[in-house]
Amino acid sequence: xxHMNFPRSPVGAVAWPLLVAALTTVGCAxxxxxxxxxxxxxxxxxxxxxxxxxxxxxxxxxSWIVTHHSQSQRYQRFEMGGDSERDPYxxxxxxxxxxxxxxxxxxxxxxKTEKCLSKAGSDYYTDxxxxxxxxxxxxxxxxxxxxxxxxxxxxxxxxxxxxxxxxPVGAQVTEAGTGVQVGSIPFxxxxxxxxxxxxxxxxxxxxxxxxxxxxxxxxxPGRLGFATDGHxxxxxxxxxxxxxxxxxxAVGTVTMFARGGGALRPSRAGGLxxxxxxxxxxxxxxxxxxxxxxGLDFDAGFAAPFGFAGSVHLFPVGxxxxxxxTGYVGLFSGIGTSxxxxxxxxxxxxxxxxxxxxxxxxxxxxSLVAQGIFVATRAARQQGRLWFDETLFGAxxxxxxxxxxxxFNFASGTFxxxxxRELMGSPFLGIVFGTQIDAGMSxxxxxxxxxxxxxx
Numbered sequence: 001x002x003h004m005n006f007p008r009s010p011v012g013a014v015a016w017p018l019l020v021a022a023l024t025t026v027g028c029a030x031x032x033x034x035x036x037x038x039x040x041x042x043x044x045x046x047x048x049x050x051x052x053x054x055x056x057x058x059x060x061x062x063s064w065i066v067t068h069h070s071q072s073q074r075y076q077r078f079e080m081g082g083d084s085e086r087d088p089y090x091x092x093x094x095x096x097x098x099x100x101x102x103x104x105x106x107x108x109x110x111x112k113t114e115k116c117l118s119k120a121g122s123d124y125y126t127d128x129x130x131x132x133x134x135x136x137x138x139x140x141x142x143x144x145x146x147x148x149x150x151x152x153x154x155x156x157x158x159x160x161x162x163x164x165x166x167x168p169v170g171a172q173v174t175e176a177g178t179g180v181q182v183g184s185i186p187f188x189x190x191x192x193x194x195x196x197x198x199x200x201x202x203x204x205x206x207x208x209x210x211x212x213x214x215x216x217x218x219x220x221p222g223r224l225g226f227a228t229d230g231h232x233x234x235x236x237x238x239x240x241x242x243x244x245x246x247x248x249x250a251v252g253t254v255t256m257f258a259r260g261g262g263a264l265r266p267s268r269a270g271g272l273x274x275x276x277x278x279x280x281x282x283x284x285x286x287x288x289x290x291x292x293x294x295g296l297d298f299d300a301g302f303a304a305p306f307g308f309a310g311s312v313h314l315f316p317v318g319x320x321x322x323x324x325x326t327g328y329v330g331l332f333s334g335i336g337t338s339x340x341x342x343x344x345x346x347x348x349x350x351x352x353x354x355x356x357x358x359x360x361x362x363x364x365x366x367s368l369v370a371q372g373i374f375v376a377t378r379a380a381r382q383q384g385r386l387w388f389d390e391t392l393f394g395a396x397x398x399x400x401x402x403x404x405x406x407x408f409n410f411a412s413g414t415f416x417x418x419x420x421r422e423l424m425g426s427p428f429l430g431i432v433f434g435t436q437i438d439a440g441m442s443x444x445x446x447x448x449x450x451x452x453x454x455x456x
Contacts, residue, residue, distance in 0.1 A: 029221050029223045029226065029227035029229070030226060030227070031226075032227075033231070034230055034232065035048075035089065035097065035231055035232040036230055037068070037099070038068075040070070040071065040072065042104055043104070043106060043107045043109075043110040044067070045065060046065070046066050046102045046103075047065055047102075047143070047154040048064055048066065048088065048089065049098050049140075050091030050095065050098070050234070051220060054412055055412040055439055057093070057095055057220075057412060058220055058413075058437075059159060059218060059219055059220065059256065059435060060159050061098070061222075062139055063079075063143040063156055063160050064078065064143060065077070065146060065152075066078070066088040067110060069107050069111075074086055075087075080142040089232045096232075096233060097233070098157065098232075099230035099231075100154055103154070113150055113152070120145060120146045121142070123149070124141075128145075134161055134203050135162065135164075137162060137165050138162040140156060141162040143156065143160075144175040147175040148173060148177075153175075153177035154176065155176035157220075157229070158205040158217070159205075159218065159222040164183070164190060166181060166188070168185060170183070174192055178192045179195040180192070187200065188200030193210065194210055195209065195210070196208045201298070202280070204256065205218050205222075206278065209223060213225055213226055219434075242405055244402055244403075244404040245325065245409070245442045246324055246440075246442065247442050248289050249291075250284070250286045250287075250440065251285050251291070251322050251439065251440045251441070253281075253282065253283050253284075253436065253438050254437045255280065255415055256280050256434045256435050256436075258276070258278050258432065259275070259276070259299065259431075259432040260274065260431060260432075261419065262274040262428065264428070264429065265425075268424065269344075269425065270343040272303060273303075273304040274428075275302075275340065277300055277301030277302075277310065278299060278301055279299025279300060281296070282295060283315070283330070283332065285322060285330060290319065290322075292318065293317075293319055293332055295315035295318060295334065296313070296315065297311065297313040297336075303341075303342055308341045309339070309341075310338065311339075312337060313335070313336035314336055315332040316333075317333045317334075318330055323357075324358065324359040325409040325440050326409055326410075327357045328357050331354055331355075333351075334350070334353070337349055347375050347376045349373050350375075351372070351373045352372050352374075353369065355369050359402065362401060362402045363399060364397060364398065364399050365398040366395075366396070367396040367397070367417070368394070368396075369392065369395075372391050373389070373391070375390055390422055390423055391421065391422040392419060392420070393419070393421075394419040396415060396416065397416060397417065398415045399413045400412050400414065407441055408440070410438070411438045412437045414433070414434075414436075415434050416434075417431070417432050418431055
């Protein structure tokens with residue numbers, strides 16, 4: 001790997017990779033104009049999407065198509081599970097409704113397009129008999145299919161999960177018509193004149209969008225930079241007004257994050273100055289109070305001196321005790337690999353983790369994580385040693401409202417934390433932030449006798 005000049009200090013080593021990583025986990029697009037459809041004297045097709053309900057409201061959207069004839073008093077809606085609706089912005093979920101594009105036609109052309117959309121809708125159910133929320137086929141796969149087959153070149157946002165579904169392995173033209181998408185269930189690639197370059201890792205999109213210019217991110221509205229979408233705010237009809245109870249059947253957490261860290265003693269870490277990565281972490285427990293645990297971590301990014309960094313850890317064995325609406329204390333044992341191309345050789349990792357997750361009122365959640373990793377590398381064997389030890393100690397917080405409906409508790413919001421690592425004999429200090437989703441499930445007995453655990 002070639003070397004580039006970076007700040008030779010822990011502060012600089014943290015700052016530059018974190019800046020790169022930060023851009024991929026914060027969704028913010030400008031301008032944000034109000035959504036505005038053409039006048040009712042015109043015939044047109046419009047493509048819209050709305051935020052999904054909690055807890056996935058920050059990371060996913062549901063899309064639909066509406067058509068309108070000149071002087072018509074109604075809209076025809078094309079949506080998986082949808083029907084005709086007088087309000088084109090009506091959404092079953094809540095929050096931000098986005099208008100992605102409008103195609104104006106004559107009434108005669110619109111009638112032909114509506115026939116095409118109806119036929120494509122029928123063909124879709126022949127081609128896709130199953131439904132899977134992630135990675136698809138789902139409601140966004142349905143809309144992308146209709147757009148592609150009827151020549152309506154409107155791009156769906158990156159958080160419309162399922163728009164890029166091509167089957168276990170496949171390729172097709174993008175719904176906007178100026179690019180192609182190829183891939184499989186774990187990995188995907190999207191290339192286009194307007195779409196830019198986008199990589200997908202287990203459905204999470206990261207990339208550069210050419211026009212309007214911006215950075216593609218997996219957080220709503222799906223882009224950091226410029227956008228032409230219109231916005232309409234709608235109130236929630238998700239009926240999550242129950243009092244949360246302590247979960248005793250299942251809990252789970254998914255975090256999408258950016259992480260940056262700098263070495264305090266680079267000479268002891270093969271000259272490694274710092275790391276900046278983005279990725280996802282997930283943990284879950286299922287049982288009755290005491291549950292069986294599983295988990296998954298993966299991240300990828302860059303290092304200084306310039307190199308590629310990444311890790312994948314699967315935690316197939318775990319046990320934990322559920323605490324509060326979405327919290328728990330747990331132990332997890334895993335296997336995986338990690339490395340940095342410019343400094344740290346990849347090897348077999350055996351991570352062992354202790355984790356404490358606690359809800360703090362209705363607006364916050366605190367986490368403490370201690371992790372030790374046994375690493376076997378070729379360099380270690382050449383030196384006559386089999387194992388190198390790595391450690392991680394982190395303290396984290398998530399801020400976002402806790403909601404409940406029947407047996408289920410949900411929360412989502414901004415996540416950040418401080419970390420201290422030990423890597424190749426050198427301490428690393430870093431920060432991490434992103435978006436976190438938490439959920440908990442109680443049994444039927446608690447559903448019948450709901451009461452806030454904060455009153456106990």
